[in-house]
Amino acid sequence: MKKAALFSLALAVCVLGMQAQTPAVKKAKFHLGDNTEWAQPGFNDASWQTLDITQTWSDQGINNQENGWGWYRAHVTIPKSLIDQAETKEVIIFDVPKADDAVEVFLNGTLIGKSGRFPADKGGYSSAWSRPLTFSVKANSSAIKWDADNVLAFRVYSGNEPGGLFDNPIVVRVPARTDGLTFAFKEGKDKKGDLVGVTLANTYPVVQKGQAVMEISNPETGEVLKTIKKSVTLKEKKELTLSLPYDRTEISSVKVTYTDAATGKSVVRSYIPKYLLTPPAPAAPRFNTAAVYGVRPGSPVIFKFGVSGERPMKITAADLPKGLTLNPDNGSLSGSVDHPATLRFTVKAENAHGTATQEFTLRVGNQIALTPPMGWNSWNCWGLSVSQEKVMSSAQAIVDKGLADYGYQYINVDDAWESAERNPDGTIGTNDKFPNMKALGDWLHNNGLKFGIYSSPGDRTCGGYLGSIDHEKQDAETYNAWGVDYLKYDWCGYSREYNKERYHSTASYVRPYLLMQKFLRDQPRDIFYSLCQYGMGNVWEWGEFVDANSWRTTGDITDTWRSMYDIGFIRQAKLQPYAKPGRWNDPDMLIVGKVGWSNNLRDSRLTPDEQYTHISLWTLLAANMLIGCDVSQIDDFTINLLCNNEVNAVNQDVLGIQAKPEVIDGDVQIWVRPLADGSHAVGIFNVGPDNLKVDFRHYFKALGITSLKSARDLWRQQDLSTSDTNYFIPTHGVKYLKVKY
Numbered sequence: 039m040k041k042a043a044l045f046s047l048a049l050a051v052c053v054l055g056m057q058a059q060t061p062a063v064k065k066a067k068f069h070l071g072d073n074t075e076w077a078q079p080g081f082n083d084a085s086w087q088t089l090d091i092t093q094t095w096s097d098q099g100i101n102n103q104e105n106g107w108g109w110y111r112a113h114v115t116i117p118k119s120l121i122d123q124a125e126t127k128e129v130i131i132f133d134v135p136k137a138d139d140a141v142e143v144f145l146n147g148t149l150i151g152k153s154g155r156f157p158a159d160k161g162g163y164s165s166a167w168s169r170p171l172t173f174s175v176k177a178n179s180s181a182i183k184w185d186a187d188n189v190l191a192f193r194v195y196s197g198n199e200p201g202g203l204f205d206n207p208i209v210v211r212v213p214a215r216t217d218g219l220t221f222a223f224k225e226g227k228d229k230k231g232d233l234v235g236v237t238l239a240n241t242y243p244v245v246q247k248g249q250a251v252m253e254i255s256n257p258e259t260g261e262v263l264k265t266i267k268k269s270v271t272l273k274e275k276k277e278l279t280l281s282l283p284y285d286r287t288e289i290s291s292v293k294v295t296y297t298d299a300a301t302g303k304s305v306v307r308s309y310i311p312k313y314l315l316t317p318p319a320p321a322a323p324r325f326n327t328a329a330v331y332g333v334r335p336g337s338p339v340i341f342k343f344g345v346s347g348e349r350p351m352k353i354t355a356a357d358l359p360k361g362l363t364l365n366p367d368n369g370s371l372s373g374s375v376d377h378p379a380t381l382r383f384t385v386k387a388e389n390a391h392g393t394a395t396q397e398f399t400l401r402v403g404n405q406i407a408l409t410p411p412m413g414w415n416s417w418n419c420w421g422l423s424v425s426q427e428k429v430m431s432s433a434q435a436i437v438d439k440g441l442a443d444y445g446y447q448y449i450n451v452d453d454a455w456e457s458a459e460r461n462p463d464g465t466i467g468t469n470d471k472f473p474n475m476k477a478l479g480d481w482l483h484n485n486g487l488k489f490g491i492y493s494s495p496g497d498r499t500c501g502g503y504l505g506s507i508d509h510e511k512q513d514a515e516t517y518n519a520w521g522v523d524y525l526k527y528d529w530c531g532y533s534r535e536y537n538k539e540r541y542h543s544t545a546s547y548v549r550p551y552l553l554m555q556k557f558l559r560d561q562p563r564d565i566f567y568s569l570c571q572y573g574m575g576n577v578w579e580w581g582e583f584v585d586a587n588s589w590r591t592t593g594d595i596t597d598t599w600r601s602m603y604d605i606g607f608i609r610q611a612k613l614q615p616y617a618k619p620g621r622w623n624d625p626d627m628l629i630v631g632k633v634g635w636s637n638n639l640r641d642s643r644l645t646p647d648e649q650y651t652h653i654s655l656w657t658l659l660a661a662n663m664l665i666g667c668d669v670s671q672i673d674d675f676t677i678n679l680l681c682n683n684e685v686n687a688v689n690q691d692v693l694g695i696q697a698k699p700e701v702i703d704g705d706v707q708i709w710v711r712p713l714a715d716g717s718h719a720v721g722i723f724n725v726g727p728d729n730l731k732v733d734f735r736h737y738f739k740a741l742g743i744t745s746l747k748s749a750r751d752l753w754r755q756q757d758l759s760t761s762d763t764n765y766f767i768p769t770h771g772v773k774y775l776k777v778k779y
């Protein structure tokens with residue numbers, strides 16, 4: 039090819055690929071406070087300071103904790119040529135920075151978008167800080183000034199630090215016609231069975247005309263199982279749903295292709311519908327919880343046998359040791375034993391379908407939490423909007439929906455229960471959302487559950503509530519009076535104390551935790567002690583020294599693959615030596631089901647395979663299994679994930695050895711956990727972007743396996759062939775095995 043031809047080809051590619059958009063705007067004028075006049079284009083902002091809008095105001099040294107309000111004014115020229123070149127001339131798009139926490143966006147004085155809610159709005163303040171913000175404006179709107187200076191004003195409210203605009207710059211662009219189509223996938227049912235559907239919605243003021251094809255295929259073989267085609271004509275705000283039946287017990291892959299009639303351009307979206315691997319529990323009784331429990335001499339025993347199966351059911355023990363009572367209706371063991379002892383007895387569960395027994399050991403001694411705690415915590419769903427009512431509704435659902443039959447027992451109230459001020463005698467109280475903590479504790483105990491609470495060794499918690507500093511003894515006594523069984527003690531405000539120290543050492547980290555533990559141990563009940571300080575000072579090396587039962591090893595988790603991968607795989611890889619019965623590494627709470635850290639809940643953004651990976655890995659890690667979703671809204675997919683007795687048995691294995699990665703081979707990671715019965719739990723993970731076939735045998739040498747005696751698929755609860763070990767593992771998915779060799 040001649041040079042000139044090459045050049046014009048390059049130019050053509052360049053023009054075609056050219057994004058019709060303005061240069062990115064990264065700076066804006068900024069002022070603290072709130073005045074709606076500041077939205078007006080004519081307002082003179084020359085005296086305002088200039089800030090970078092891709093970092094919060096907090097990151098730029100502005101402390102605005104007191105009143106929360108700040109305004110930005112960005113100046114953007116919008117060339118008319120933008121719309122002249124556009125494929126669709128009806129609309130322009132404003133991509134603007136994210137806003138921590140709520141924002142109104144004005145274009146030359148006209149409100150064009152809003153995210154989150156301000157304190158005075160209906161429903162009260164609500165943060166939407168992580169939401170990407172894109173607003174569309176009709177091209178014929180009088181708010182736009184073509185080829186001239188436009189003022190984009192942002193009215194921002196930050197509920198707590200940090201605050202302000204952040205992440206991406208401002209870009210104004212014209213869309214492709216199909217950009218206005220959104221695709222929402224959803225599982226459902228009709229009379230014939232399970233369905234997966236996609237709803238195409240037109241969000242632009244242009245008619246979408248084209249064709250949609252939806253197909254379901256087997257991702258392992260590529261075979262297309264079902265197809266549906268539909269011609270589409272959608273006006274603005276109209277939508278259309280296509281759906282196909284699918285087999286919910288197998289992985290399948292859905293692909294939707296929409297082709298625009300005018301341009302011939304296609305948009306493709308893919309989706310893996312939720313699929314259920316755990317087989318249904320039998321109607322006959324089955325014990326699902328560990329056969330050992332630790333309690334200190336004299337402390338009340340609060341333990342519930344987790345037994346699935348049809349109700350009514352009777353749970354009894356003929357040889358129950360003195361001092362203990364077993365409630366035959368809900369399987370709760372209570373009472374106390376005042377001396378160290380190892381007490382063995384047989385528990386029997388009976389219903390109309392049969393009988394099951396468990397040989398149980400109660401270890402009365404110093405060590406509690408012989409297996410990792412299982413239960414629920416309010417943070418990942420409700421964040422600071424938690425209330426007593428919300429806690430009770432999830433607790434009730436844990437009982438009603440059978441999760442308590444699988445060992446989920448701790449019901450932990452996270453931050454935001456605390457009163458604004460201490461009582462005159464220095465004790466802590468609750469805020470209006472928690473009318474009666476003692477009643478909550480009693481109610482939980484009566485339902486066979488345990489009660490957890492949250493505080494900080496500092497003056498303030500992470501949510502800005504009262505911490506325990508200088509009141510540790512009083513707080514421990516209050517917890518005892520309320521019947522608390524678990525304390526999550528979160529560093530946060532303690533950083534101010536830490537920063538006062540001139541020289542830092544491990545002792546600086548240890549001090550506040552040691553102090554509280556002394557007072558907890560003085561109480562006449564067992565309180566699980568959960569350290570939360572994000573792994574600082576290698577907490578795993580000294581957590582046992584402060585008599586902690588678990589310690590968070592990382593910062594906060596969120597419901598993305600990136601977060602879960604970083605926390606679960608990378609950050610736990612070297613922590614195996616530090617876990618043992620009573621002392622657990624805590625990679626943070628579960629992110630399955632409906633989460634949202636606020637009143638705005640959403641389905642976990644993890645794909646079904648990422649969720650299988652999450653639960654498999656957390657059970658391998660002997661991690662605290664604290665459900666983070668609103669259990670009152672839990673779906674059957676999430677119940678199926680959380681209530682696989684064979685999977686959970688790995689988490690609760692009494693040997694208490696955490697898994698470690700024995701093989702890391704490109705995108706394949708094999709984590710192995712030795713179990714008490716001499717077998718091993720093995721997670722073969724595919725952490726890469728493509729589906730893989732992995733031959734387990736290929737890694738036998740690396741794993742020290744000379745001959746595979748048995749292999750069981752833990753999710754499906756099926757024995758597998760020991761000769762055919764070639765497994766299909768979808769992207770971000772897992773093959774979870776229990777093997778003997």
Ligand code: GLA
Pocket residue numbers: 417452453492499500501502528570593594
């Ligand atoms: C920190 C913790 C979270 C949660 C919040 C509460 O971020 O790591 O788990 O407890 O504080 O404010």
